[in-house]
Amino acid sequence: MNRWLTASLAVAIPTLVAAQQPEVPFEKTVETYRAGPIAESVQIRVKDSAGHERRADATVVLDAGGNGRPWRGKVELGDLSFSIEGSRLIATHRLEKNRYAEFTLADKPVLEALEAVMPALILPQLVLADPRTNQLANLGLLGRGARFTWSPGVIDRVTGKQLYIGGGGDESVRMLTDRTTGRLSSLQFTSGFAPIRSIDISVRALPVPPGPDWGLDTANRVRVDSLADLMPIAEQVRIGEKFPTSMTLLSTGLSPWQEVRDDIASVLVFVPVDTAGLESTDTAEKDAAMTRLQKETGGAVRLVRNLEKGAAGHWISRNVAILPPGSNKLEITSIIMNLLNPTDSAVISEPENMPLIAIAQTFDYDPLLGGGQGGVVIIDKARMVRGIVTVSDIASTEKRVRAILDGLK
Numbered sequence: 001m002n003r004w005l006t007a008s009l010a011v012a013i014p015t016l017v018a019a020q021q022p023e024v025p026f027e028k029t030v031e032t033y034r035a036g037p038i039a040e041s042v043q044i045r046v047k048d049s050a051g052h053e054r055r056a057d058a059t060v061v062l063d064a065g066g067n068g069r070p071w072r073g074k075v076e077l078g079d080l081s082f083s084i085e086g087s088r089l090i091a092t093h094r095l096e097k098n099r100y101a102e103f104t105l106a107d108k109p110v111l112e113a114l115e116a117v118m119p120a121l122i123l124p125q126l127v128l129a130d131p132r133t134n135q136l137a138n139l140g141l142l143g144r145g146a147r148f149t150w151s152p153g154v155i156d157r158v159t160g161k162q163l164y165i166g167g168g169g170d171e172s173v174r175m176l177t178d179r180t181t182g183r184l185s186s187l188q189f190t191s192g193f194a195p196i197r198s199i200d201i202s203v204r205a206l207p208v209p210p211g212p213d214w215g216l217d218t219a220n221r222v223r224v225d226s227l228a229d230l231m232p233i234a235e236q237v238r239i240g241e242k243f244p245t246s247m248t249l250l251s252t253g254l255s256p257w258q259e260v261r262d263d264i265a266s267v268l269v270f271v272p273v274d275t276a277g278l279e280s281t282d283t284a285e286k287d288a289a290m291t292r293l294q295k296e297t298g299g300a301v302r303l304v305r306n307l308e309k310g311a312a313g314h315w316i317s318r319n320v321a322i323l324p325p326g327s328n329k330l331e332i333t334s335i336i337m338n339l340l341n342p343t344d345s346a347v348i349s350e351p352e353n354m355p356l357i358a359i360a361q362t363f364d365y366d367p368l369l370g371g372g373q374g375g376v377v378i379i380d381k382a383r384m385v386r387g388i389v390t391v392s393d394i395a396s397t398e399k400r401v402r403a404i405l406d407g408l409k
Contacts (some may be wrong), residue, residue: 001136006349008191011179015312019036020357023137023154024029024136024137024150024166025150025153026150026152026153026162026165026175026177026182028177028182028283029128029177029182029183029184030128030136031182032181032182032183033062033064033125033128033129033183034064034128035064035129035207036062036064036065036127036129037061037063038061038062038063038065038129038208039059039060039061039062039064039205039207040059040060040061040125040181040183040184040203040204040205040206041057041058041059041060041203041204041206041326042057042058042059042060042123042125042201042202042203042204042325043055043056043201043203043276044057044058044122044123044199044200044203045057045198045199045274046122046196046198046199046200047196047197047198048195048196048197049194049195049196049197053224053229054366055101055272055274055324055360056077056078056335057077057078057324057325057326057360058076058077058123059074059075059076059077059206060074060075060108060123060125061072061073061074061075061208061209061214062125062126062129063214064130064131064189065131067238070085070086070087071084071086072084072085072214073085073129073214074213074214074215074216075123075347077390078094078325078360079093079094079095080092080093080094080227081094081216082092083215084105085102087107088102088103088104088105089104089105089117090102090218091103091216091227091230091337092217092221092230093214094164094232096230097221098220098221098222099221099222099223099224099228099229099230100216100218100221100222100224100230101221101223101224101225101226101227101229102218102223102225103116103117103225103292105117107363108132108134109130109132109133109134110126110127110130110132110133111126111133111135111140111144112134112144113129114226115229117226118227119147121140121224122140122141122199122201123133124139124140124141124184124187124201125184125203126140127139127140127259128184129214131311132348136168137150138166138168138348139175139187141162141171141173141189141199142160142168142340143172146168147164147168148166148167148168148171148173149168149305150164150165150166151165151374152164155179158178158345159185159316160174160179160181160305161176161177161178161185162176162177162179162182163175163176164176164177165228167309170191170192170193170194170317171189171190171191172189172190172191173187173188173189173190174187174188175187181205182334183203184201184203184207185202185203186200186201186202186203187199187201187203188200188201189199190238202276213228220292233352234366236364237367237368237377237385238385239385239386239387239388240384240385241381241384241385242383242384242385243383243384243385244363244378246363247358247363248358248359248363249320249356249357249358250328250356250357250359251354251356252333252334252336252337252354252356252357253330253333253359254328254330254333254357255354257386259353262381263381264313264315264316264317264381264384265314265315265378265380265381265404265405265408266315266316266318266378266399267304267307267315267316267317267318267376267377267378267379268317268318268320268364268376268377268379268380269300269303269304269317269318269319269320269355269374269375269376269391270320270322270358270364270368270369270374270375270376270377271297271299271319271321271322271340271373272296272322272360272365272369272374273293273297273321273323273324273336274289274292274293274296274324275289275323275324275327275332276289277289277292278290278331278335279329279332284307290335290339293335293339296373296377297319297339297340299373299374299391299394300318300319300340300373300374300377300391301339301341302314302339302394303317303338303376303394303397303398303401304317304318304319304353306394306398307398307401307402308353314408314409315378315405315408316352316353317353317356318353318354318355318356319340319356320355320356320358321336321340321355321357321358321359322358322359322360322365323336323354323358323359323360324360325359325360327359328357328359336355336357337354337355340355341382368388369390370388370390371390372390372391372392373391374390374391375388375389375390375391375393376388376389376390376391376397376401378401378404378405378408380408386407386408387400387406389401389402389404390404
């Protein structure tokens, strides 16, 4: 999932002379990332000019090197993992056990070296930790040579963190860092006219793993020379084919789901869910997360409730919440269950069409969602996919779904 949002880790050789750096006010942050090692969990949300949103979660481990240590690191993004030591880049895919890709990175700054082997990168940590970068003033969010004009840092009254604001043309960026460590906390980029209209990045510090965990195991794998050769042919949801067995669906109690009725059709309304803030101990932050989630899931809830009319004996409709990796926790799924309550009752007593859970990046849901608010899959009683409908406005979506269901009666 989110393949066009591929994140990577890159290499700089600290023994070479660093390029002249543009002046920026967040020197402490730069020093912190170049002191290393650091490990971080990163959540990324990107929205394009058509309003389509993509999300990705990455784990980033970096060591800028020095004192005899080479520049090294590792990034895990969904099914893809990248490991770097010196100029050697290794990539593996979770679903492909027999191959690995290997590249020798050119003797250039990080982002330039990686342009030859992988898509656009959205990880400012790579710029902050690269002593030879020429993109420090724009953190790699703009084209080469472009830069933001940064204002001096101030204390953000809401969070208490250090706030830096930059801008250039119609683009603007707002970056928060920890006042004690200098580590990145969040970053928001917006543009009025660029193909990418917004980028929202949230960062959480992690314990640095021991040395052996930084590498990738290539034993008994065959080397290939491109990421395309590494990618397996993923099973997809396709009209006229069996519903994929590789799509693991869970109950909100996180047990494997099995259809309660195999003699009627199923309507599965998939909706991506942002769980950020749901585990916060700050009441205001958690309330804000709940309000956001109610807006994100409201259309899917209405659609499922509307489809209950005429469903008896013909189909079961239910919501399927696509959760980010790491969010499959009972404290989160219990909240999701209440938000996606398929009944009008304030108390869920396990109705037949209870909501389900799917975990992002264990399956490619992008073709199913179609860039909309969600995606509806209609499955007949033989488990064949009979229709896929992108969720737009609820009335027209319901009409299209019912037209397919009418053909199954």
